Amino acid sequence: xxxxxxxxxxxxxxxxxxxxxxxxxxxxxxxxxxxxxxxxxxxxxxxxxxxxxxxxxxxxxxxxxxxxxxxxxxxxxxxxxxxxxxxxxxxxxxxxxxxxxxxxxxxxxxxxxxxxxxxxxxxxxxxxxxxxxxxxxxxxxxxxxxxxxxxxxxxxxxxxxxxxxxxxxxxxxxxxxxxxxxxxxxxxxxxxxxxxxxxxxxxxxxxxxxxxxxxxxxxxxxxxxxxxxxxxxxxxxxxxxxxxxxxxxxxxxxxxxxxxxxxxxxxxxxxxxxxxxxxxxxxxxxxxxxxxxxxxxxxxxxxxxxxxxxxxxxxxxxxxxxxxxxxxxxxxxxxxxxxxxxxxxxxxxxxxxxxxxxxxxxxxxxxxxxxxxxxxxxxxxxxxxxxxxxxxxxxxxxxxxxxxxxxxxxxxxxxxxxxxxxxxxxxxxx
Amino acid sequence: xxxxxxxxxxxxxxxxxxxxxxxxxxxxxxxxxxxxxxxxxxxxxxxxxxxxxxxxxxxxxxxxxxxxxxxxxxxxxxxxxxxxxxxxxxxxxxxxxxxxxxxxxxxxxxxxxxxxxxxxxxxxxxxxxxxxxxxxxxxxxxxxxxxxxxxxxxxxxxxxxxxxxxxxxxxxxxxxxxxxxxxxxxxxxxxxxxxxxxxxxxxxxxxxxxxxxxxxxxxxxxxxxxxxxxxxxxxxxxxxxxxxxxxxxxxxxxxxxxxxxxx
Numbered sequence: 001x002x003x004x005x006x007x008x009x010x011x012x013x014x015x016x017x018x019x020x021x022x023x024x025x026x027x028x029x030x031x032x033x034x035x036x037x038x039x040x041x042x043x044x045x046x047x048x049x050x051x052x053x054x055x056x057x058x059x060x061x062x063x064x065x066x067x068x069x070x071x072x073x074x075x076x077x078x079x080x081x082x083x084x085x086x087x088x089x090x091x092x093x094x095x096x097x098x099x100x101x102x103x104x105x106x107x108x109x110x111x112x113x114x115x116x117x118x119x120x121x122x123x124x125x126x127x128x129x130x131x132x133x134x135x136x137x138x139x140x141x142x143x144x145x146x147x148x149x150x151x152x153x154x155x156x157x158x159x160x161x162x163x164x165x166x167x168x169x170x171x172x173x174x175x176x177x178x179x180x181x182x183x184x185x186x187x188x189x190x191x192x193x194x195x196x197x198x199x200x201x202x203x204x205x206x207x208x209x210x211x212x213x214x215x216x217x218x219x220x221x222x223x224x225x226x227x228x229x230x231x232x233x234x235x236x237x238x239x240x241x242x243x244x245x246x247x248x249x250x251x252x253x254x255x256x257x258x259x260x261x262x263x264x265x266x267x268x269x270x271x272x273x274x275x276x277x278x279x280x281x282x283x284x285x286x287x288x289x290x291x292x293x294x295x296x297x298x299x300x301x302x303x304x305x306x307x308x309x310x311x312x313x314x315x316x317x318x319x320x321x322x323x324x325x326x327x328x329x330x331x332x333x334x335x336x337x338x339x340x341x342x343x344x345x346x347x348x349x350x351x352x353x354x355x356x357x358x359x360x361x362x363x364x365x366x367x368x369x370x371x372x373x374x375x376x377x378x379x380x381x382x383x384x385x386x387x388x389x390x391x392x393x394x395x396x397x398x399x400x401x402x403x404x405x406x407x408x409x410x411x412x413x414x415x416x417x418x419x420x421x422x423x424x425x426x427x428x429x430x
Numbered sequence: 431x432x433x434x435x436x437x438x439x440x441x442x443x444x445x446x447x448x449x450x451x452x453x454x455x456x457x458x459x460x461x462x463x464x465x466x467x468x469x470x471x472x473x474x475x476x477x478x479x480x481x482x483x484x485x486x487x488x489x490x491x492x493x494x495x496x497x498x499x500x501x502x503x504x505x506x507x508x509x510x511x512x513x514x515x516x517x518x519x520x521x522x523x524x525x526x527x528x529x530x531x532x533x534x535x536x537x538x539x540x541x542x543x544x545x546x547x548x549x550x551x552x553x554x555x556x557x558x559x560x561x562x563x564x565x566x567x568x569x570x571x572x573x574x575x576x577x578x579x580x581x582x583x584x585x586x587x588x589x590x591x592x593x594x595x596x597x598x599x600x601x602x603x604x605x606x607x608x609x610x611x612x613x614x615x616x617x618x619x620x621x622x623x624x625x626x627x628x629x630x631x632x633x634x635x636x637x638x639x640x641x642x643x644x645x646x647x648x649x650x651x652x653x654x655x656x657x658x659x660x661x662x663x664x665x666x667x668x669x670x671x672x673x674x675x676x677x678x679x680x681x682x683x684x685x686x687x688x689x690x691x692x693x
Contacts, residue, residue: 147631182473187597199494199596206474210492211597220490221599231470231477238631255632256476272639278572282536282627284475310573314538318589321496324475326535328572355638379475381536381627388569391619396665403672410676414683422687 037146039233040081040109041226042139043069046156048088051126053157053189057214061157061188062126068219069121073114075223080230083109083142084117087135088128099129100162109142130158133165136201140174140181149180149236151207151229153222157188159197168200169371172288175205176260176374180236183207184225186218204288206321206377237379242267246304246357254383260375261285263366269358271382275331278387282312282326283360286377289370296363297323301356309356315363322379329356330387459512459607461486471497471586471602475536476629478583483509487604493518493525494596496587501606505568505579505614505621510544512605513559513586518598521552526590529559529604534580534625539563547589559586565612569619580625616661 051062069084076082084107091102106120136152143150160167174181184207185198195211202209208225212218237256243249249268261267273279283299296315302308312325331354360378462484471489472478478498481487491497503509513529528547531539544560563577570576586602614620660666 190597192594195594195597199593208473208492208495209597210599213599217599221492224490227470228473228477231472231479236631237476238633240632240634251635251638253633253635254628255630256628257632272635274639278622280535280625280627282534284536312535312537319494319591320587320589322474324532324536326533326537328535330572353638353640382632383628385623388620388622390571391569391617394617394665395660396669397672398665398668402668403675406672406676407679410679411683413676414680414685415687416683417680418684418687421684422689 037148038079038081039148039151039230040083040143040146041151041153041229042083042085042109042143043072043222044085044087044135044139044152044154044156045069045121045124046088046130046132046154046158047086047124047126048128048130048158048161049126050130050158051188055189056212059215060126062124064215064218065155065188066121066124067215068222070118071219072222072226073112073117073121076112076114076226077230080112080226081110082112082117082226083107083139084121085135085139085142086124087132088126088130089124091128096129096162100131100134102128103131103135103138105138105142109144129161130156131162132156132160132197132201133163133167133170136167136170136174136183137165140177143181145179147236149182149229149233151225151233152181152183153186153225154183154198154201155186155188155218155222156194156198157190159191159193167197168204171201171204172371172374175288175377180258181205185209186221187211188218189213206286206288240269240380242269242360242378244268246270246302246306246359249357251355252380252382255381257380257382259360259378259380261360261362261378262372262375263362263364265361265375267360267378269360269380269382271356271358271384273329273331273354273356273384275352275354276387277384278328278330279356280326280328280381280383280385281358282324282381284322284324284379285360285362285364286322286379287320287364288376290367291370292365292367293317294363294365295320295323297325298361298363299325299327300359300361301327301329302359304355304357323362326381459510459605459609461605461607468499471499474498475532475583475627481606483507483606483608485606487602489602489604491600491602492596493588493591493598493600496585497602499584499604499606500581501584503566503577503579503582504611505566505618506612507608508565508610509563509582510607510609511559511561511563511584512544512607514603515550515557515559515586516601516603517550517555517557518595518600519555521592521598522594523552523592524590525550525557525588525592525595527557527559528587528589529561530585530587531561531563532583532585533577534582534627536583536627537575539577539582549590562609565610567618568614569621578621578625580621581627616663617665 052060054060056064085105087103091099107117139152171183183201183205185202187194187198190211199209210221237258240250240257240259242259246268249270251270271279285297294317299312301310310327310329312327314325465485468481468487469489470479478500481499481501511529526549533539541561542564543562546561548557550557566577566579570578
């Protein structure tokens with residue numbers, strides 16, 4: 001009796017210790033490997049004739065940009081590789097066809113020689129046309145292909161004077177190519193047309209748009225964007241192509257994926273889930289083009305034969321960058337066991353692993369002039385973790401009612417036992 | 431425990447309904463002493479800047495940007511997000527701002543209190559946003575959308591703004607604070623893995639994986655004591671105390687039935 005009590009006390013202590021030292025939720029996932037390449041940024045500066053205008057704090061736009069570039073180069077983090085490309089810097093003639101090919105890289109993307117880069121920027125004189133589309137295309141080429149995200153910062157004061165190619169269309173093409181490319185745009189004293197164009201370019205690539213109204217604004221923002229490139233360039237998803245039906249859909253392992261989905265299109269994926277595991281999936285669809293205000297996204301998990309397991313849905317209205325939803329699913333304890341009558345090991349093994357089909361659909365409605373191709377960017381996160389079991393009912397009790405009940409029960413038992421004893425003693429005596 | 435929370439919540443709700451002044455007089459959240467100010471913000475879920483509860487955020491941004499932060503939450507906690515956006519001058523019209531909260535699976539989380547989507551007039555200099563989240567639960571069914579331990583994402587953005595005002599500079603002050611922590615009880619279950627999303631690039635598998643044949647050891651006796659013993663907690667103490675009281679009461683009851691001793 002004493003031994004038992006002692007052992008349960010020790011057990012109690014042990015249990016308390018394990019509960020206290022329970023797992024703490026981690027903030028960052030340690031599965032992400034450190035990237036092997038440095039962050040890369042390309043600054044694209046408009047040096048067209050309109051940059052001569054003196055309307056920023058009484059200084060010319062180009063001198064403000066030159067000063068900002070100088071400060072950014074000085075404050076550049078060591079590991080960041082920076083390149084500078086200009087457009088409209090050399091051709092002085094009137095021939096539009098020739099002027100619209102006028103874009104050069106004055107500082108190649110790589111480790112920066114600060115003096116040389118600043119000297120190259122200081123000699124720029126506002127000259128020619130504004131071939132923004134071509135410059136973006138070339139800038140993307142300069143950055144090269146790789147696994148990490150690349151950033152282009154476009155600084156301009158005027159509308160593209162060389163369309164086609166339409167710069168916004170170029171941005172969308174570049175974003176759809178596979179390498180993660182983000183174009184941040186900065187408008188110097190922008191008018192309505194420039195703002196529309198820069199907003200479109202930024203939205204198409206998941207970048208940002210800023211209207212710089214002072215030299216300080218421009219410098220601070222440029223520094224922030226270059227820093228952001230260093231902070232966030234390493235997180236790039238893998239590219240995958242979903243199919244239009246579950247059979248033959250790509251089999252995904254835990255990780256982040258990216259895909260493209262057009263209006264009213266369905267994209268299917270498959271995820272193998274072992275017994276005792278829980279599937280977690282989340283999806284985000286980006287609104288990279290103008291659509292009607294109301295929108296939604298639906299993520300459904302089904303079995304291979306089409307039975308729905310669980311769905312995640314979100315909808316909204318108005319301005320947003322991405323619409324996202326997620327779901328959890330686990331087979332649970334009552335999953336059907338594979339038929340014992342089937343002797344082939346292959347069949348029993350495949351039925352032990354449940355292949356869950358995931359289908360992503362969107363509820364965006366395009367405007368009359370919205371391009372459908374390429375589709376909108378889809379980001380899919382898949383995780384398979386240990387399933388959590390439902391809590392059982394507690395075996396022990398708690399509370400004053402319990403104490404009262406137990407006391408009353410004890411008292412009653414004592415009384416009954418006492419009365420019985422009295423009756424028995426009386427009978428025995430007689 | 432749950433009943434007690436429910437009662438407390440009902441009492442608080444009644445109190446708020448009766449005296450709205452008390453809710454307004456609640457202390458404003460303050461950053462923890464010594465916390466380093468975060469001066470960055472991400473622009474997507476993947477690039478969200480991690481912050482801790484009590485760590486102040488101050489960042490310059492542009493109107494129209496979607497700013498992301500992420501913070502960890504544990505079971506039993508209630509988080510409150512407060513933000514103040516300093517707006518540019520000479521704006522063209524009213525703008526509506528919002529702070530949205532998503533869990534580790536990017537599922538939208540409800541705000542139980544606070545001005546989540548305030549509108550600023552054209553002349554307003556600042557706009558205050560706040561959101562009190564639901565209490566994080568230690569476990570929930572996979573089919574439910576209840577808040578669970580893990581990473582949470584905060585997205586701050588303007589949802590309605592005249593187009594000419596896009597791109598104007600703003601300053602954002604944000605603070606995520608833990609306003610209440612009830613801890614977690616073992617009775618309410620436990621999530622095996624917190625909702626922390628993977629950030630690594632995935633790989634497409636070539637073939638369906640097969641499960642290695644399991645040994646027959648599963649059908650044997652489960653000798654580990656932790657399997658059937660209830661988990662440690664106050665229930666042990668209550669039940670043991672109840673047993674002792676019952677024993678004493680039993681003795682008292684037995685003694686009551688004794689005839690007074692005849693000497």
